[in-house]
Amino acid sequence: MTRHAISVSVNGAPRTATVDARLSLLDCLRGEWGLTGTHAGCEHGVCGACTVLLDGEPVRSCLLLAVQAAGARVTTIEGLAPAEDLHPVQQGFWECHGLQCGFCTPGMVLTAVDLLARVPDPSEAEIRAALAGNLCMCTGYENIVRAVRWAAARAREARA
Amino acid sequence: MSDHAAPTGWVGRPLKRLEDPRFLRGRATYIDDLALPGLLHVAMLRSPHAHARIQRLDASAAAALPGVAAVLTGEDVARAMPPLRPLIPIPNPPRTYPLAVGRVRYVGEPLAAVAACDRATAEDAVELIRAEYERLPAVVDPERALAPDAPVLFEEMGSNVLWHDTFVYGDVDGAFAAARHVVRERFTIHRYVSTALETFGVIAQVEPGTGLVTIWSNDQRPGLTSGVVAAALGVPQNRLRLLALDIGGGFGNKRKAPYLILAALLARATGRPVKYVEDRRENLAALAHAANGVMEAALALDGDGRFLAIALRDVVDEGANLQNPTLHSLLKLGNIVNCYRIGAVRFEAYSVLTTKCPSGANRGIGKPAMCFAIERLVDLAARRLGRDPADLRLANFIQPSELPWETPVGASYDSGDFPETLRRALALADYEGLRAAQAAARREGRLLGIGIAAAIEPGTSNLSSYMLATGTGGTSGVGEAALVRVELDGSVRVATGNVASGQGYPTVVAQIVADELGVTPPDVVVSPWFDSHENPWMFSSGSFSNKFSGTDTGAIVGAARAVRDKILALAAHLLEAAPADLELRDGAAAVRGAPDRRVTLAQVASVAYRDLLALPPGAAGGLEARYYYVHPAATRPDAARRVGVQLTFSNSAHVVAVELDRATGALRFLAYAIAHDCGREINPLLVEGMVHGSTAHGIGATLLEEFVYDDEGQLLTTTFLDYLKPTALDVPPFRVAALESPTPRTALGAKGVGEGGAIPSLAAIANAVEDALAPLGVTLPRLPLTPERLWEAIRRA
Ligand code: FES
Ligand code: FES
Numbered sequence: 001m002t003r004h005a006i007s008v009s010v011n012g013a014p015r016t017a018t019v020d021a022r023l024s025l026l027d028c029l030r031g032e033w034g035l036t037g038t039h040a041g042c043e044h045g046v047c048g049a050c051t052v053l054l055d056g057e058p059v060r061s062c063l064l065l066a067v068q069a070a071g072a073r074v075t076t077i078e079g080l081a082p083a084e085d086l087h088p089v090q091q092g093f094w095e096c097h098g099l100q101c102g103f104c105t106p107g108m109v110l111t112a113v114d115l116l117a118r119v120p121d122p123s124e125a126e127i128r129a130a131l132a133g134n135l136c137m138c139t140g141y142e143n144i145v146r147a148v149r150w151a152a153a154r155a156r157e158a159r160a
Numbered sequence: 161m162s163d164h165a166a167p168t169g170w171v172g173r174p175l176k177r178l179e180d181p182r183f184l185r186g187r188a189t190y191i192d193d194l195a196l197p198g199l200l201h202v203a204m205l206r207s208p209h210a211h212a213r214i215q216r217l218d219a220s221a222a223a224a225l226p227g228v229a230a231v232l233t234g235e236d237v238a239r240a241m242p243p244l245r246p247l248i249p250i251p252n253p254p255r256t257y258p259l260a261v262g263r264v265r266y267v268g269e270p271l272a273a274v275a276a277c278d279r280a281t282a283e284d285a286v287e288l289i290r291a292e293y294e295r296l297p298a299v300v301d302p303e304r305a306l307a308p309d310a311p312v313l314f315e316e317m318g319s320n321v322l323w324h325d326t327f328v329y330g331d332v333d334g335a336f337a338a339a340r341h342v343v344r345e346r347f348t349i350h351r352y353v354s355t356a357l358e359t360f361g362v363i364a365q366v367e368p369g370t371g372l373v374t375i376w377s378n379d380q381r382p383g384l385t386s387g388v389v390a391a392a393l394g395v396p397q398n399r400l401r402l403l404a405l406d407i408g409g410g411f412g413n414k415r416k417a418p419y420l421i422l423a424a425l426l427a428r429a430t431g432r433p434v435k436y437v438e439d440r441r442e443n444l445a446a447l448a449h450a451a452n453g454v455m456e457a458a459l460a461l462d463g464d465g466r467f468l469a470i471a472l473r474d475v476v477d478e479g480a481n482l483q484n485p486t487l488h489s490l491l492k493l494g495n496i497v498n499c500y501r502i503g504a505v506r507f508e509a510y511s512v513l514t515t516k517c518p519s520g521a522n523r524g525i526g527k528p529a530m531c532f533a534i535e536r537l538v539d540l541a542a543r544r545l546g547r548d549p550a551d552l553r554l555a556n557f558i559q560p561s562e563l564p565w566e567t568p569v570g571a572s573y574d575s576g577d578f579p580e581t582l583r584r585a586l587a588l589a590d591y592e593g594l595r596a597a598q599a600a601a602r603r604e605g606r607l608l609g610i611g612i613a614a615a616i617e618p619g620t621s622n623l624s625s626y627m628l629a630t631g632t633g634g635t636s637g638v639g640e641a642a643l644v645r646v647e648l649d650g651s652v653r654v655a656t657g658n659v660a661s662g663q664g665y666p667t668v669v670a671q672i673v674a675d676e677l678g679v680t681p682p683d684v685v686v687s688p689w690f691d692s693h694e695n696p697w698m699f700s701s702g703s704f705s706n707k708f709s710g711t712d713t714g715a716i717v718g719a720a721r722a723v724r725d726k727i728l729a730l731a732a733h734l735l736e737a738a739p740a741d742l743e744l745r746d747g748a749a750a751v752r753g754a755p756d757r758r759v760t761l762a763q764v765a766s767v768a769y770r771d772l773l774a775l776p777p778g779a780a781g782g783l784e785a786r787y788y789y790v791h792p793a794a795t796r797p798d799a800a801r802r803v804g805v806q807l808t809f810s811n812s813a814h815v816v817a818v819e820l821d822r823a824t825g826a827l828r829f830l831a832y833a834i835a836h837d838c839g840r841e842i843n844p845l846l847v848e849g850m851v852h853g854s855t856a857h858g859i860g861a862t863l864l865e866e867f868v869y870d871d872e873g874q875l876l877t878t879t880f881l882d883y884l885k886p887t888a889l890d891v892p893p894f895r896v897a898a899l900e901s902p903t904p905r906t907a908l909g910a911k912g913v914g915e916g917g918a919i920p921s922l923a924a925i926a927n928a929v930e931d932a933l934a935p936l937g938v939t940l941p942r943l944p945l946t947p948e949r950l951w952e953a954i955r956r957a
Contacts, residue, residue, distance in 0.1 A: 037186015101662030102183030103408030
């Protein structure tokens with residue numbers, strides 16, 4: 001098994017590790033760097049619980065190898081907002097009861113952050129389509145859709 | 161019955177959850193997030209066959225792999241522990257263990273477990289285990305499993321039948337003989353499960369000095385699991401510390417004592433902490449499935465369309481489940497008449513073994529299938545009689561003035577307004593408008609259907625009902641325990657025997673205690689985690705059967721009031737007033753009408769814990785109470801085998817409109833309206849979230865999800881690519897109306913809501929699809945109603 005030294009910018013801070021080639025980015029974030037906010041829901045690319053932003057794009061960290069992230073910028077849920085703050089999307093999830101067990105939440109929030117970065121004022125259909133790659137087993141999605149709308153409205157007010 | 165009453169305190173308010181920020185920031189602690197020094201990781205060898213004799217199992221190469229600390233096989237485990245004890249007594253009980261011994265009986269059954277320095281090494285080692293099998297015939301179909309010549313899973317049992325019994329209440333034969341109409345149908349119930357997004361996991365540690373076994377897991381019934389694990393390990397419960405952290409969804413499935421035992425045996429063997437977390441494939445193949453089966457049901461009606469009697473022959477396919485069979489059957493029995501005035505019941509139940517994943521608890525256990533059967537029969541009857549399905553239901557509902565109503569099987573319906581609930585759902589969906597749209601669509605040849613289902617949603621299982629199956633006592637009633645403590649600085653801490661997996665208990669419990677002690681919810685810290693050596697608990701502690709509103713509220717209120725009495729007594733002493741003249745508000749005890757004669761909780765606590773000589777002479781210190789609440793409505797079965805299987809009764813009605821695409825079979829929701837009544841809502845925001853989530857579970861089960869086994873017992877759906885879960889595009893927006901009929905049977909008038917929409921949604925959607933297909937004259941395919949099955953049905957027309 002070959003070992004590889006990698007360095008990745010995670011949430012704005014440089015991180016290094018020496019990893020097996022087969023280690024997933026998900027396991028590297030969780031096991032090597034203690035960032036356990038990124039979750040394993042299926043480890044086969046369907047549920048989206050492991051979503052992180054890689055150079056600003058949402059990716060499934062269970063389907064990427066850690067070595068593929070070498071040199072990249074990774075944002076995990078822990079890095080979305082400064083310590084005691086909540087990102088407007090996180091705040092929206094709180095206000096609208098967009099989480100129950102919370103296991104899907106980090107992936108959902110990051111997917112929604114990406115949507116709002118691309119489409120600041122999404123329709124309900126656009127929100128549902130954007131979230132369709134993330135499974136939530138608890139909420140029935142209704143309040144997650146409301147949460148994304150809440151965040152979009154908050155951003156609208158900020159722009160006005 | 162009323163809509164939300166204006167709350168006077170914290171209970172009743174749609175408070176957002178106190179616990180959310182740490183989840184939103186990725187700072188929760190789920191089982192897989194816990195790391196301990198020296199932790200070993202477990203991987204398991206699992207059976208590729210449905211049924212086979214294990215000819216040879218050689219783990220020597222695996223044990224020799226660098227990084228591997230221990231390998232256990234079934235034989236090793238059988239030497240280390242007594243057999244697992246089934247919860248219901250079976251004649252000639254087979255000896256089974258957490259790992260298969262001699263034989264495997266379903267695809268995915270574990271045969272060997274490896275503990276190694278990391279998960280990848282453990283998985284490498286599993287591949288080095290040599291296993292040879294002699295294949296035996298599989299038995300996949302539960303009715304085939306009943307046949308005398310069927311392959312038998314456990315030869316010592318002599319057959320695959322775990323349980324067979326017939327229950328008769330009232331004059332069923334007379335009712336069917338006198339009936340003007342009888343509708344009959346045979347329903348094939350499929351296998352599905354709620355699949356919490358977090359899989360099952362456990363960490364076990366054995367302290368060599370004291371012998372203390374510490375187990376962290378996401379098991380949702382610690383009260384039950386603790387005893388099973390302690391007995392298996394041969395340790396007294398005061399040497400077994402069982403903990404639960406944050407749980408990423410439960411839905412009944414998160415219970416697996418054998419994995420806890422196995423992890424502890426590996427920890428013992430290695431002297432190191434050991435972690436096992438299922439991967440998704442293991443979770444789908446081997447944790448638990450809601451039982452499939454066959455329900456042959458008949459409803460007798462008189463000439464006016466009044467329901468007279470219901471008869472059911474119910475074959476429940478338990479898979480290879482020896483641990484808690486009969487669960488599905490008993491809950492169906494308890495719920496068999498639904499919301500209707502039905503006087504006579506016959507229920508013939510079979511629990512039968514097959515070579516499939518063990519059945520287990522899953523949101524609603526048996527009740528979704530029961531509701532499906534009766535609500536499908538009601539629609540078939542409406543069609544036969546040429547009646548509107550809403551009218552036929554309204555004509556047969558138990559009326560609010562008739563409550564409490566005892567059903568023939570002994571369920572005592574406590575509160576609610578079933579007709580009004582349906583009327584509200586019909587109005588919310590614009591039933592008249594939908595029927596008009598349907599007529600117009602049909603003229604254009606479009607397939608538009610409207611479906612209705614009404615449901616009782618029981619809560620709080622009375623464990624005495626197991627006596628119907630076991631005939632023995634030893635376990636009866638149901639309860640929960642709580643601890644309320646005012647700390648030395650006046651802050652309030654609460655712990656209960658329950659575990660949270662998304663229900664919002666930390667917030668709801670804080671609301672309840674805040675009202676009792678005159679503080680605000682953020683002043684109350686509710687322990688988010690369970691610890692069997694810290695939290696108060698009893699056998700029925702944990703999260704199951706919608707029991708929070710039935711038992712937990714009673715325990716919390718009981719403990720809070722006991723503390724309140726202590727505060728008042730002590731404050732009265734300090735203020736030289738009578739306790740009856742004091743009130744608790746704004747974090748202090750004050751003399752009513754003289755608000756500056758007050759002492760804060762911190763001042764009272766300071767006397768209770770520190771300034772002890774300021775206590776009244778002879779008084780005990782401390783501001784803490786534990787309360788072990790026992791639900792007062794639980795009884796044992798009577799001589800006629802009548803018993804309240806569950807103790808509170810919420811109700812709901814779903815009205816659904818769908819359109820089917822003739823060319824593709826695709827189903828689109830046009831409306832999804834829900835009216836529900838779970839008594840007093842402690843937190844309406846969280847209640848509505850439960851309603852959405854549980855309904856989505858039913859939608860998945862109705863349209864997408866199915867565990868498919870081939871004739872050889874091979875499981876064909878082992879990933880989320882072929883076991884399909886509903887996404888945000890599959891679940892429609894919901895319109896929800898809440899009614900509130902407080903029950904006199906619980907401490908706060910609240911009733912269960914966790915199972916909610918998972919019960920009626922299957923029937924409501926199926927009825928809508930059948931209505932859409934009606935112009936084609938084709939019968940409804942079996943569930944799940946996938947586009948492929950719907951397309952086939954349309955094509956057959
Ligand atoms: S864990 Fe990566 S998609 Fe499910
Ligand atoms: S909140 Fe539990 S999976 Fe989404």
